[in-house]
Amino acid sequence: MDDDLMLMIPGPTPVPDPVLLAMAKPTIGHRSGDFSLIMKEVTEHLKWLHQTTNDVLIVAGSGTSAMEAGIINFLSAGDRVLVGSNGKFGDRWAKVAKAYNLNVEVISAEWGQPLDTEQFRQTLEADANKEIKAVIITHSETSTGVINDLQTINGYVKTHGTALMMVDAVTSLGAISVPVDEWGLDVVASGSQKGYMIPPGLGFVSVSPKAWEAYKTATLPKFYLDLGMYSKSAAKDSNPFTPPVNLFYGLQVALQMLKAEGLEQVFSRHQRSKTAIREAVKALGLSLFASDDVASPAVTAVAPERVEAEKIRSTMRKQFNIALAGGQDHLKGKIFRIGHLGFIGDRDILTCISALEATLQQLGDTGFTPGAGVSAAAKVLG
């Protein structure tokens, strides 16, 4: 039997049926009053999710387009920026910054390790002339399952006073609290196919008043990703360019679902999923790629020693129709990643772990006690 595909990858994440069905509604004109009502509602709910009164703007594009918009709207060529990089996405923002001729200084850490906050403190403190215009970091690094200490780094940015705090929250928004106003985060970018529980195609960017001040003098060239135009249109519940109407239908329903669940519940569910998976993985005697104290609530990377990672992925996919993610770049074949963000509940966690156990058994792995993983997960979920 060819069972339904179960997505346990860090994006696209599973899309709830009500969201899928909403997207099948006939398209309407984006300049209509009916569409403006949708725009108004989703914008309000996005601000709720971001815990902010800042603008939260919607761009038709991937998470990368949102993050690129977040960088290029507030800077000029030659501006000095600090980019934290401890994985594929940190690397990407350094590439974006270089492509736009910014003066990029990368603070890197090994893949699997968190960014060293101390390096940010020292570099920012040493910048007496306030040349650093922005600090760019990835909150949850999807490629390794590490969460960076945004709060601490942001504290140093606030002490610096001049630099803008720009955050890739693509796999953290909706999975863990990102209190934009409380922390004073200037630019926070995210994408629809993650915690938002809708298919890819929309990016989100929140922008602080301080960032809008910087926008006024920023000279990097832009048009489609010019957030000033989005802000002007959003004030009239509209969009500067034709928005993906059907994805907005899905977004509307998904945000209603998140609202009904409640912010604290959403975050604690992700926390529970993460812990259950990690405890199960430990009970199966498999190595976790990131340590407990820096583990992402969105994705868990596992570095199996007794069985090849790709064999595990392949059996999970073929026999149980469960998609796991592989390693990226130099981690290809060395790790597999379990996505547990978005529309993932207790049942999914148990399903995934029990299939993982069955997979290991089939691959001849005798290095664990059958049932130990499910039992450990059940204890956390109980």
Added chain:
Amino acid sequence: MDDDLMLMIPGPTPVPDPVLLAMAKPTIGHRSGDFSLIMKEVTEHLKWLHQTTNDVLIVAGSGTSAMEAGIINFLSAGDRVLVGSNGKFGDRWAKVAKAYNLNVEVISAEWGQPLDTEQFRQTLEADANKEIKAVIITHSETSTGVINDLQTINGYVKTHGTALMMVDAVTSLGAISVPVDEWGLDVVASGSQKGYMIPPGLGFVSVSPKAWEAYKTATLPKFYLDLGMYSKSAAKDSNPFTPPVNLFYGLQVALQMLKAEGLEQVFSRHQRSKTAIREAVKALGLSLFASDDVASPAVTAVAPERVEAEKIRSTMRKQFNIALAGGQDHLKGKIFRIGHLGFIGDRDILTCISALEATLQQLGDTGFTPGAGVSAAAKVLG
């Protein structure tokens, strides 16, 4: 009764049910073999629709993002470009070019008039030093319902030899023949919510070998819209950034429908729709904003004299649930526009015209013979 909304606007256009339902299928991973198969198929069909062996790349974004990508990938700051502008979209490409610090020379015509091909010939001929790097024109100007003489202007560009021919084909691709290879068009951009019969959210760009040569030395900054990355990925049936998976489901079905209908049939259907609407409008004694010889196959602008344009739109919308477009910018309130591209057939044309007649009657217009519009349309469709 609140009837289904009928879209007779120049985008978003009506989406066929099989396309809507396809979009409600569960999202799959974009790095999976299953998605690669979809990517392969839609890319082949896009080349068929563009009548080309050139790359046809798919960008997650609006038509504007596709056109911006088409401009910025092949040019450097200071490059001299000729932009044809006889409506809102021509104006937009001049704005994009200026935002990227190109040396922009606008050849404009009054809204409702076509671009003067002779001005292009003279300017290109006078450019003995071959400083002009690109000629940018809008094929079908959505804001006025005028189609520009792309073939003639392209001929002058070919004689010039150096300049790239860049075309906004947003409302012409899929409505009228745009023979990319036969004419040697270098860059052709379009968007999903038009002739493609799917909701907004995808943009398409075809790129000639000559444009790829220019890409090698072009220095405008870009990352998300860097078409080189899309080309590299497309060669492996993949995407550089997470693609809108569910919109791809819709695209796959829509292109299959177009393929089944056949290219010539698709174009003759649009031609027939255009003529039927124009003959009906004439029979009702209403003024057509563009003359017959330059009328777009996608959209017809009507400048009614006896009754206010916005009253007609409002009654059509309220009583018959038919959405027409209004005028843009200085044409607001002066014209209304009937979209007839994409999934629009003979029945829709008759429905729209009969509702237009009923609307005029209700608004007290005695300046026409009831039934004359439908009769004129029927004659064309017969």
